Amino acid sequence: MKIIRLLSTLSLATMVSLFSCQKEEEQVATSDSVSEETLSKIHKIGFSTQNVQRIDEGYLIEGDIVLTEADLNTTPDITLLRAGTEEQYRTTNLVKSLPRNITVSISSKLPSSYVKALDEALARYNAQNLTITFTQVSSGANISIVSAGGNFLASAGFPTSGGAPYGQIKVNSRAIGNQPQSTVATILAHELGHCIGFRHTDYMNRSYSCGGQAVNEGASSVGAIQIPGTPSGPDAGSWMLSCIGSGQNRPFNNNDRTALNYLY
Structure with missing residues (x-):
């Protein structure tokens, strides 16, 4: 999606677009075609009701997060992990039975270069001990x-109530296009972050990384806990920001590492 509003930390000379986790030029099956009852359930459990898309598994919200009907029909005691005003957040369900090794496979239908990008993404996590x-x-x-x-x-999606990581990441290589390995690795690491329970860093204001209108996704009944030692301001480099610039690389920064170590 071509836009002209960019993060202040990005180079205007080299950055000509931001792509969020879901958007191309056209939009289909948006929140206009989703029932008010469903939108109410999505809001109640603390997610944005803007641009909700109906998909096979349920609903695609906040750009790249899958919510199933089962997710919408539960009333969890949700705790939001907060590392500042626009910092790290988690969902109620986390991966359990720790310590734990999580195996990841990648389809041969994706570009062969994505195998090395996945290696890089996994190495970023494994280096954190x-x-x-x-x-x-x-x-x-x-x-x-x-x-x-x-x-x-x-x-x-997010971990199951039984503590298993979400089992599938869908990747649209056509939409990603000819991005460098580090950018693809960042996208894969981001989606893995959702699979183990992380929400978007700019949950409170998606315009921080995506531009456009400021969107506070609404905490609803969701609580918030600030992680000791983390800042209270925005964090431009976080791997869990909603949108990423073309060609951008986001390895874990200090605040990301704090949040990861807090949970795991």
Whole structure:
């Protein structure tokens, strides 16, 4: 999606677009075609009701997050992990049975270069010495990265109530286009972040990374806990920001590492 509003930290000479986790030029199956009852349920559990898309698994919200009907019909005691005004957030469900190795596979239908991008994404996590680790496998994975089309770059969901990571990441390589390995690795690391329970860093104001109208996604009944030692202001480099610039690389910064270590 071509836009002219860019993060102040990006170079205007080299950055000509931002792409969010879902958007191409055209939009289909938006919130206009989703019932008011469903939108109310989405808002009640603390997610944005703007540009909701109906998909096979349920609903695509906030650009790249999958919510199923089961997600919408539960009333969890949600706790929001807060690392400042626009910092790290998590959902109620996290990966359990720690320490734990999570296996990840990638479809042969995706470009072969994505295999190395996935290696890079997993290495970023494994370098943090967390109680979760990641290993790339050819089949039988806990998380399968598959090829997909549609109005998004990539999408994923959140851990199950039983503590398993979300099992699938959909990747639209056509929408991503000819991005460098580090950008693809950042996109994959971002979606893996959702799979283990992270929400978008700019949850309180998506315009911070996406431009356009300021959107506070609404905490609803969701609580908020600030992580000790993290700042109270915006964090331009976080890997879990809603939107990323073309060609941009976002390895974990200090605040990301604080949040990861807090949870895992």
